[in-house]
Amino acid sequence: MTYLLMIDWQLKIGATKTYRICKEQLNGYENIGASLNDFKNFHMDVKCFIHERDGQFFVDHFKEMTETRIGFCFDYDLDDDGSLRRAIWADGTARDNYKIFGDAVSFDATYSTNKYSVVFTPFKGVDHHKRSVTFCGALIAREDYESFNWVFSRFLQAMGGKEPDKFGVSRSDYNDFMCKINDIIWDDELEAAEFDGIWEQIIEDHGVGVNDWFADTYAIRGQWVMTHCRDLRMASIMRTTQRSESENSFFKRFEHKSGILVEFWMRFESAMD
Incomplete structure (x- = not known):
């Protein structure tokens, strides 16, 4: 085993698993x-060596990725003071x-990744096989308006300016529209005919009846609307919070509250692979 491979494994999976x-x-x-204690001591030595250069190593690595991938x-x-406070x-x-x-994106800010209390915030979605896919990764040092903005x-810049919302509703009307739509989508006490009638009224009131995506989505309501799916297994019908919770075990594999940024990105890349 080479020395560099030892370092790579130590940072990706820790001293005990490497041993x-x-x-x-x-x-x-x-x-x-x-x-095993020798391996743990070696791991600590590597982290101490990296510590003062941790943020710079992290930035340099991803800069290199933009040039080579x-x-x-x-x-x-x-x-x-030159400390890393945000990255994506x-x-x-x-x-x-x-x-x-x-079409829909789940954003989760519940993963505290390392010794600096930097929060990992993945953007996730669902593919045609109802499997979770990760669109983007981000780190923020503070959970405030400026950081989230x-x-x-x-x-949006990384995704070519394409917003996940295809509804065609004006921004000033969006919150009212979404509240009404969510109320009927998740109301399993509605009868199917009641849902259809209320849906049509909401669509008319908000002027999105000519939107092709909305029409196509409504046409397959038997696959995703609660009142139309009473006889189906509910595994594929999930709120974004449930989708995030279902992935916790996956992302927990590389969350390490005493870790450093270099460890984080190495474990993240291994997990994605």
Whole structure:
């Protein structure tokens, strides 16, 4: 095993798992030539070496990705003292997925990733097989209006300016429209005929009856509207919060509250692969 491979594994999966892998490769712990504590100490030494350069390593890595990977985009923002406070990135595959599956997007800000309390905020969606897909990853140091506004605006830039909402409703009318639509979509006490009548009235009131996407979506309401799906398994009918919760176990694989940024992006890339 090479020295660089050892570092790579230590940062991606930690000292204990690396030690176990070495045991399998070398046919026994006795052939490793080091104890588990040695591996843990080595891991700490690597993190100490990286510590002062952590943010710069992170930025340099993603800058290199924009130069070497077709379709990869990255942006970041620094505090006045030069500390990384925001970052966002997406590769070509993720951006292509958004073009196809970006009708609805789930945004989750519940993952505290490392020792700096930087929050990981993935943008996710669902493909045609009802599998979760990740469109974009972002990090923010503070959960405030400025940070979220920065992330959302950069997300739209990365996705070519294409917004996930296809409803065609004016921004001034949007909240009222969405409240009415959500009320009937998730009301499982409505009868199917009642739903259809209220839907048609909402569409007429808000002037979106000529929208092709809306018409096509309504035509297959038997696959996604609660009152039309009473006899179907509910596994595929989920709110975005449920979709986020269903992915927690996946993203938890590389969440490490004592970790550093270099560990985070290495584990993130391994998880995506």
